[in-house]
Structure formats: structure tokens, C-alpha cells
Amino acid sequence: MSGQSAFSQAAIAKLRPGGIDEVVRRHEGMLRRFIALRIGGGADVDDLVHEVFLRFARRPPDEGVERLDSYLFQTAANLIRDRARRQQVRRLAAPEIEEDAAAQxxxxxxxxxxxxxxxxxxxxxxxxxxxxxxxxxxxxxxxxxxxxxxxxxxxxxxxxxxxxxxxxxxxxxxxxxxx
The missing domain is CATH 1.10.10.10 (Winged helix-like DNA-binding domain superfamily/Winged helix DNA-binding domain)
Structure with a gap:
């Protein structure tokens, strides 16, 4: 596989509703490796892969994707970035939360x-x-x-x-x- 899938609006329309299985089959392995390399593995990889495909499936039917690989990997990168931000905020807030809980x-x-x-x-x-x-x-x-x-x-x-x-x-x- 070349790593570049060009999907026109017509091709995406053909994928719905059962065609998502084909997208998952073709891209899950690469996407899983991409995410695992960035976050280190674990159950979060499964969650993020699932969320990428869920977002793809929830797109409006008339929304075309010119390069499916790019769309999927950009979505994964955005989810990884959001996850890192949330973890950073929680790490910074953890001592404050523990102090508040102990004082109650x-x-x-x-x-x-x-x-x-x-x-x-x-x-x-x-x-x-x-x-x-x-x-x-x-x-x-x-x-x-x-x-x-x-x-x-x-x-x-x-x-x-x-x-x-x-x-x-x-x-x-x-x-x-x-x-």
C-alpha cells in the first residue's frame, strides 16, 4: 500500500454505512502503530484508535476527504495532543486537589x-x-x-x-x- 489513499466524495459515499469496516481493516494497524509510538502503548491506544474511526464515521455524508490517510493521522495527532494537555493540567492540579480533600x-x-x-x-x-x-x-x-x-x-x-x-x-x- 502506498500510504496515500485518495477518496473522493463518491468513494466515501460508497463506504457508508458498511464501508467503515474496510477503512478500519486497511488503516487500523498503521494507525495503532502511529499512536503507540507517540504515547507508549497501553489501553489508551485502543481508545484513541476507536475515537479516530468514530470521528470518521460521524462525519456528515456530504463531507469529502481527499486523502483518507492524512485525515485519519491528523485526527489521531489532534487526539494525542488533547490527551497530553489534559494529563498536564491534571498533573499540575493533583497536589492542590489532594490538599483540598484532606482539609474537608x-x-x-x-x-x-x-x-x-x-x-x-x-x-x-x-x-x-x-x-x-x-x-x-x-x-x-x-x-x-x-x-x-x-x-x-x-x-x-x-x-x-x-x-x-x-x-x-x-x-x-x-x-x-x-x-
Missing amino acids: VPATPEQTLIDRETLTQVRQALADLPERTRHVFLLYRIDGLRHQAIADALGVSISTVEKDVRRAMAHLTRRVRRP
């Missing part, structure tokens, strides 16, 4: 139940958000990235990031009820 008073069984119910509501509310809005919100609130960094990473405007954060906050406020 043990919760009562009633408070534990309330907290679990609230967490379930938050998870459901987050799952209901559009993918980009959820991703922006998590990068901002959980990973602690600034609006500019998020805009640069996702290739959107700062205004879009601000709107997504506001939209997510309003949605969570409406959906999550604390007793």
Missing part, C-alpha cells in the same frame, strides 16, 4: 447521598450538551484552561468559547437541583 470534614451519610444524586444530575446534564459545548466547558471548568487557549486548541473564536461556557452553565443551572 467527613460527610454524613445523608450528605453523601445528596452529593451522589447531584453528581448524577450533573453527568446527565453534561451528556445532554452538544459535543463541542461540553468539550469547551470541561476544558474551561475542569482542566482550567483559559478562553484563549481553548479557542486556539479548537480553532474557534474566543467569542464562541465564551458562548459555549455560558450555554453550558445555564444548562447545568437549569438541570441540577440541590436540596
Whole structure:
């Protein structure tokens, strides 16, 4: 195989819906090696390979891909970069989180139940958000990235990031009820 697959819109259309199996069969090995070389192997390789093919399969049917290999490897590189950013933020935040947890008073069984119910509501509310809005919100609130960094990473405007954060906050406020 030359490593360069030219796929016109017509060729991609022929791949749907069952044709994704052919794309996976032809490119999974190369993609798996590409990712493993960059992150060192493990279960994350499987997750990232799966996410690459999932993103390919979710593309709109009329969206053409001129070079399938390039599309798949660029998607993988973007996912690897996002993963590294999240890990970096978590490493930096870990000592602070541990200090906060150690300073807290043990919760009562009633408070534990309330907290679990609230967490379930938050998870459901987050799952209901559009993918980009959820991703922006998590990068901002959980990973602690600034609006500019998020805009640069996702290739959107700062205004879009601000709107997504506001939209997510309003949605969570409406959906999550604390007793």
C-alpha cells in the first residue's frame, strides 16, 4: 500500500454505512502503530484508535476527504495532543486537589447521598450538551484552561468559547437541583 489513499466524495459515499469496516481493516494497524509510538502503548491506544474511526464515521455524508490517510493521522495527532494537555493540567492540579480533600470534614451519610444524586444530575446534564459545548466547558471548568487557549486548541473564536461556557452553565443551572 502506498500510504496515500485518495477518496473522493463518491468513494466515501460508497463506504457508508458498511464501508467503515474496510477503512478500519486497511488503516487500523498503521494507525495503532502511529499512536503507540507517540504515547507508549497501553489501553489508551485502543481508545484513541476507536475515537479516530468514530470521528470518521460521524462525519456528515456530504463531507469529502481527499486523502483518507492524512485525515485519519491528523485526527489521531489532534487526539494525542488533547490527551497530553489534559494529563498536564491534571498533573499540575493533583497536589492542590489532594490538599483540598484532606482539609474537608467527613460527610454524613445523608450528605453523601445528596452529593451522589447531584453528581448524577450533573453527568446527565453534561451528556445532554452538544459535543463541542461540553468539550469547551470541561476544558474551561475542569482542566482550567483559559478562553484563549481553548479557542486556539479548537480553532474557534474566543467569542464562541465564551458562548459555549455560558450555554453550558445555564444548562447545568437549569438541570441540577440541590436540596
